[in-house]
Amino acid sequence: MSETATINISMVGPRGVGKTSLLAAMYNELDVELSKIGCNLALGAGTTTKNITGRLNELKKAATSSGIKVQADEGIPNTGALIEYKFDLDIGDGGAPEVTLRFMDMPGAWYTGEGSRKDLEDADRTLGESHVSFLAVDATALMEAPSKQSGGIGKYHDHFNNPEAIRQAYKRALNHFGDGHLVVITLIRAETYVKSGRIGELYKRLREAYGDLASCLRKNGEQIPVFGCYVETVGSLVFNSFIEKGGAVMSEFRRIPGKGYTPSRCAIPLRLAVAKGLMEAVSHAGKKVEQKDTFLNNIADWFGISTELTEARKKLERTYGVFQEIKGRLNDDDFIDLSK
Numbered sequence: 605m606s607e608t609a610t611i612n613i614s615m616v617g618p619r620g621v622g623k624t625s626l627l628a629a630m631y632n633e634l635d636v637e638l639s640k641i642g643c644n645l646a647l648g649a650g651t652t653t654k655n656i657t658g659r660l661n662e663l664k665k666a667a668t669s670s671g672i673k674v675q676a677d678e679g680i681p682n683t684g685a686l687i688e689y690k691f692d693l694d695i696g697d698g699g700a701p702e703v704t705l706r707f708m709d710m711p712g713a714w715y716t717g718e719g720s721r722k723d724l725e726d727a728d729r730t731l732g733e734s735h736v737s738f739l740a741v742d743a744t745a746l747m748e749a750p751s752k753q754s755g756g757i758g759k760y761h762d763h764f765n766n767p768e769a770i771r772q773a774y775k776r777a778l779n780h781f782g783d784g785h786l787v788v789i790t791l792i793r794a795e796t797y798v799k800s801g802r803i804g805e806l807y808k809r810l811r812e813a814y815g816d817l818a819s820c821l822r823k824n825g826e827q828i829p830v831f832g833c834y835v836e837t838v839g840s841l842v843f844n845s846f847i848e849k850g851g852a853v854m855s856e857f858r859r860i861p862g863k864g865y866t867p868s869r870c871a872i873p874l875r876l877a878v879a880k881g882l883m884e885a886v887s888h889a890g891k892k893v894e895q896k897d898t899f900l901n902n903i904a905d906w907f908g909i910s911t912e913l914t915e916a917r918k919k920l921e922r923t924y925g926v927f928q929e930i931k932g933r934l935n936d937d938d939f940i941d942l943s944k
Contacts, residue, residue, distance in 0.1 A: 607700055607892070608700055608702065608703065608704050609703045609704070609881050609882075609888060610703075610706055611704070611706065611880055611881040611884070612706050612735050612736075613708065613734055613735065613737065614707075614730060614737040615709040615710070615737075616710070616715075616731065616740070617739060617740035618712040618764070618766045619711065619712035620764075621742050621765060622740055622792045622793065623738075623740045625837050626738070626835065626837060626870075627656065627659075627709075628659040628663065629835065629837040630835075630870050630871060630873060631645065631656055631691060632660055633867060633870040633871040633874075634871040634875065637871050641926065641929055642695070643693065643694060643696050643926060644696065645693050645694075646693075646694065646701070647690075647691060648692065652688075652691070663837060663838050663865065666859075667838050667841070667859065667863070667865035668859075668864065668865075685711070686708055686709065686710055686726070688707065688708055688709070689706075689707040691704070691707070692704050693878060695922055695926045696922075697919060702882070702885040702923055702926075703878065703884075705881060708734065710730055714727035715731075728773070728780060731777040732777040732778075732780020734785070735782070735784065735785060736786045736787075736788065736876065736877045737786070739790065740792055741765050741792065741813075742793055743806060743834065744758070745758050745760045745761045745764035745855065746765065746791070746810070746813060747796075747802075747805070747809055748760070748846065748855075749846060756809070759846075760846060760853055763853055764853070767813060767817070771816065771820065774787075774820070778821065779823070781823055785828055786828075786829050786831070787818075787829065787830040787831070788833065788876060789817075789833075789942065790832075790873050791810060791835070792834075793855075794834035794835060794836055795839060795840070795841055796842040797834075798836060799860075806834060807832065807834075810942070811832075811942060817942075829941070829943050830943045831943075832939065832940045832942050833869070833873055833940070835869045835870045835873070836868040836869060838866075839863065839865065840860045842858060843856075844856045844857055872937045872939070875930055875934050879930045879931055882923065882926060882930060885923050886927055889920040892916045893913065895916075896912045896913040898913070
């Protein structure tokens with residue numbers, strides 16, 4: 605049995621909605637937080653390092669530009685294949701990583717009806733086999749230019765976020781979910797509503813737009829947990845307007861002068877996945893203690909002689925301590941529970 609707990613995480617959302625930006629911002633903020641308690645969240649080699657550091661640089665650059673435009677369906681180009689990112693969590697005891705976070709970024713076309721039947725099947729399997737799924741939702745599309753026909757939900761919500769295709773993807777994947785799957789709907793580009801004190805309205809629209817998704821996620825009579833939160837991936841960009849041109853729609857943002865790159869709350873959704881991984885890591889460490897808890901090792905411990913049992917107990921204590929630290933911060937985070 606590997607000593608490293610692996611948590612599979614599906615990144616869900618249409619191409620261009622901001623999944624890679626969300627992933628980069630989550631990594632950057634949580635890595636800083638974990639380093640303060642002696643842990644390290646390392647980027648995997650290759651694609652992970654290239655795409656995540658590249659996107660982080662873009663986010664920082666956006667904070668100093670005059671403004672940016674975001675167009676639906678634009679994102680990191682790929683060949684229509686799944687992109688995998690890996691983060692390794694080391695709790696600082698000098699051993700192998702305790703947790704590997706394996707992010708699976710599926711092409712939007714896999715589940716939005718633009719791909720083949722095999723694409724749909726691959727999407728169902730990938731989503732169903734994940735322990736956690738992060739659904740990225742563009743907050744400005746959800747909120748701006750509200751439509752009376754949709755009960756006040758933004759005019760371009762369907763265009764940017766494609767909620768019906770997402771709901772159908774989750775319904776198809778439902779039978780593949782194992783015990784304990786967790787859905788985290790993350791509202792990105794939420795700075796506008798934080799600055800203007802409209803967080804309550806933002807969460808109200810989230811419930812209205814995704815309540816039906818939460819209600820359909822029941823398996824064997826049990827509700828799959830669905831949580832919502834918002835993040836500020838740059839911190840200094842606020843919504844300005846929508847621009848329609850040649851059938852395409854762009855959302856334009858303006859920079860708040862003097863604020864710079866000031867992301868906020870980006871660690872919140874990732875903490876849930878890390879906590880889930882640490883729970884498994886604690887279980888692994890506990891089993892190692894049981895394996896080494898022999899008569900001879902106990903006698904040696906009694907005489908103050910370090911043994912494999914001594915080291916296993918230290919590992920368990922350190923892993924559990926980090927888990928409690930993360931759990932304590934989660935208790936302070938203001939998720940909303942869409943399952944209720």
